[in-house]
Amino acid sequence: MNSKTEEVLRKDIRKSYNNKLIQKFINAGLEEIRACINCGTCTGSCPSGKRTALRVRSAIKKALDGDESILKDKDIWFCSTCYYCYERCPRNIPVTDMIIKLRNIAVEEGYILDNHFDLAYNVFYKTCHAISAIGENNKKWRELRESYDLPSLPPTVHSYPEAVKECQKLMREVKFKQLLDKIKKKKKKDNKNIK
């Protein structure tokens, strides 16, 4: 938190915004959200809001009001994290971080797009890359590497199985793997989905 934010917080923190959702922001060190005056600079600066239903101002207001419907709203996944709202906020609130935190809370509750779940579970946890070059499907990419005089697999986790194990251990230690397993079960059972 920088000094300008601290000043704003001292002066104008809105303690009346107090609910389960806001408590999660405060616990994560993001109390700045309570300094929001809903001016709409974020929405005005948002290139995604120009073409989608994402209204950052409204998403933040819903969080402040404890309206948990925002968690299953697909709009919060339209943010491209360009950071214009973060830079331009007159109250110096790191707005993009608030959107990211909202997404984290949504995922905790099991709200995640199928594509994103698949990427986390079947690509990231398994290979520790987000885009992989292993497997039969990716043969052409290994050949492309070779055509540029590079080893068919890069010197990353792809070449070091023990490094994959290290990353997977970390993901279990911080309970990310367990969260994904829980979501997988839930997805099967009640097809809980984002609207």
Place this chain on the structure above:
Amino acid sequence: MNKSALKYGFFLGCVIPNRYPMIERSIRDVFEELNIELIDLAGASCCPAPGVFRSFHILTWLVIAARNLSLSEELKVSPVTGCNGCYGTLRDVWYDLEHDPQLKMKVNEELRKIGKSYTGKYEPKHVVQVLYQDLGLDYLKDYIKYKFSDLKVAVHYGCHIIKPSIKRPWNKEYESPTFLDELVELTGAKSIDYKDKYLCCGAGGALRSGFNEVAADFTKEKLINIRKAKADIIITCCPFCQLQFDLGQKEVSNIFRDEIKKPFTIPVIYITQLIGLSMGIDPNRLGLIKNHNIKDVSPFISLDPFLKLIKKQLI
């Protein structure tokens, strides 16, 4: 300072090695030509990607990034990445942990379980930052052999190389930085103005993987503006932006074919592919001339119009 003694840990990420290996080749070759040592960070993983994995679980993002940073600490060098997404992650985690000792302790507790630790002693850098700040234009200009004076370039910065500006090394300039334009113009090319030049490509923030057609809508807007300004080529400093402009250009031409009338065919290359060429590095190695028969791989948009334009200046 003896600039030829510089060395860095090369953080590859995912998109560069696994989809745009010609970018990896061009960074390695340009740095070698400049006598800068790149040491591979053996066993590095995904940064993790700030749009997707940070959105899913911040703590996972922090500890995996700290593990990656610890790899370069073990070699006592700064990590350097060519990807804005990786730069965003490595730099933000580095900054955030420096400003939150408790969080740093918590992250170290986790790292200890795999026998690693993190101090934060080494600043994560971007390839462009090394070229522009650590070396500088004055130093680089001595290496330029060919100048492309007829070339009109649309520069695309992407978002995470400049923002959040408080966590970046550009004196908090985020509305209209010029460092990438200056690097491009070092090669004699002209960086042209176009509408909303600093607009996002649309790929980041989990948007491409979540809602591809929304990402494509961003890209369409940029491409329309770039075509209007009559640019010959798009220069990026991020492989994910490059993918979005390259493969995405095909997607845009398909999804919006009625609206845009004529399909887009603007070549897209990475900054070290351009600089490498002007330094006299073999265009085959830089990925500018197709040197294989592999189908359905990058680049998806032909670079031939670009090569035709600059051919005279290479002879």
